[in-house]
Amino acid sequence: MVELVFIVPLVAGALAFFMLGRSGRPLLVLTGAVHLALSVYLWVRRPEALLPGYFGVTPEGLLSLIVISLLFFLISIYTQTYLARSEVKSENIFTGSMLLFLSTMTMVTLSDHIMVMWIAIEATTLASAPLIYTHRTGASLEATWKYVLICSVGIALALLGSVLITVAMDVGGVTSALSFSSLTEEAKRLDPTWLKVGFVFILVGYGTKMGLAPMHTWLPDAHSEAPSPASALLSGVLLNCAYLGIFKTHKIMVAAGLGGFSGMILIVFGLMSILAAATFILKQTEYKRLLAYSSIENMGIIAFGTGVGGLGAYGAVLCLIHHSLIKSSLFLTSGNLLLGYGGRLISDTGNLIKEMPRTFVAFFAGFAGISGIPPFGIFIGELFIILGAFRAGHYVAVGLFLLSLCVIFGGFAHHAMKISFEESPKAVEMKESITLVWPQYGLLLTSLILCFWIPDTLYQTIIQAVTTIGGGF
């Protein structure tokens, strides 16, 4: 039953490659709906997998899965109109890749075996590469080449890390299965030296995919070159999947009593990412790259929070959920900007409030949410992270963290004001149909509701997830 969730989009994706013209579009929404229904079923019933040891339902996996599912469903609705308005060559490859991408990412969230996780993350690279190359231009090709090359190196290092963990098992004389759950149980007996080395390689490997600095260089290119629905998936979900790999390995480290070591490394990488984003966000000239750097920032925040532990870990998970919801809505909105203004530069845009009022609402609300203005979810998450870091005594780190956040807020606000209120170089003639704005509203509203009211089942799941890495109140 558990496996069905990724088999459905897999089959649909394979099918979509053979569907010519526009016939693949309804399949996208249909699969999204079925996937959502299945994910909700998994959430409520939490069944056993057919292949236990390889797949399993874990709290952190469920959190990612439900976010993926909701996002994909809304994005698929948006994609209908987006495809109709923009020029996408060979649509069957686009829809097929989107579905395969969904399938591989779902597999990541449900995998319990180290190698299954690795294979699934590798497969996400393969499935998403054609998405980045959708526009068939020189720049998109360059972005794809960079993406595949850098992520392949990352994934190779992650494989090395996984192998080193098996070495840690051999040295420590552990004979259990290679699954995250059994390794977490046996963690105390693993050889600490090899486990540490393995963790570092896994962190660097999956961190590449997650967009942690200094391995983030593929991210702005890939996000800006991919068509907006694909960017929304890349930023909203793919980064979370890579994070999940790190999270689960961190869980083993914490169980082995090495949480201080892995936490410190996470804090360092997290801070580096936030600093890198703060450096580059000020001088961005393209709005999609701006969003991409904001994703790097948020991944840094999440890594930082995870490393801090305690309250910080809880904040990190909150940030993870809200970042997915808000950032994917912003990327979809950037698709509207592209359709409306016809250019990717910030200087091509302006006066959004008059030109496209409905899009403006989505854009500005998204900006407010992602910058951490209270009372939105990212603010609450960041607040928890800062409190957690103070409790743990990382004063210098908190200082850097706050300083970078301020710089990033300033940079982002400057660009957002320009896009929203300054003179537009040209008049926009675009009809803002319902399907081009309501998916974003849906995502933002979900985020807004979650700020004020977290359903008990969601709260319990988050707590279950973060207690395993030493988080909680």
Next chain:
Amino acid sequence: MNQPADAILSLVLLSILFSFGSSRLPSLIKAVAFQGIVVSLVPLFVGHELTAGGVIFTQVTLLIRGILIPLCIYMAIKKVRIRREVEPIVGYHASMLAGLALIVAAIAFSRKFDLPGIGQYALLLPTAIALLVAGMFLLMARRNAIAMVLGYITMENGIYLVGATFSVRAQHIVEFGILLDVLAGVMIMAVILQNIKQTLDDVDTALLRTLKE
């Protein structure tokens, strides 16, 4: 000191130096192909008992890493007019020197680790480390896209060496993972390269600089 295994491993180390000194793609491809063949022979001589499946996997790896992929790349550079010069960022002599320094450093570094079961193979860990770093070096110090792919394969060889010899448990898994990785990765890269060729008329990645930060 275990004779056959260490003899083979020293050949691997030689192939690293040779690949660092290659100025033209064909010789670099030969170096990496040779390396692929030799590396996939190592598990046959190193400690752990191999099952029949394990032997077959070794052969398959040899076939793919040593013959199939280099041949594909070789055909590709013949068919598509790709520049043969590897366009080094770090010169050949400096690269050779770096290679030597790398091997010395890897041997010194590996003394710190003690692995049960394979401790008697003096060159195993140094070779694995050297391959990994050498692959990254080629990735960073060569501008030619094919040379970068070959650097990536060198890195994969290093990981294969670690997986196939360090741990009994990792053997099957690493084989499966690595085959998937190599096959898919290189195929996609080849497609991409071909497209780079068509779009930009050159595989020189230095031309791929339109995108900044």
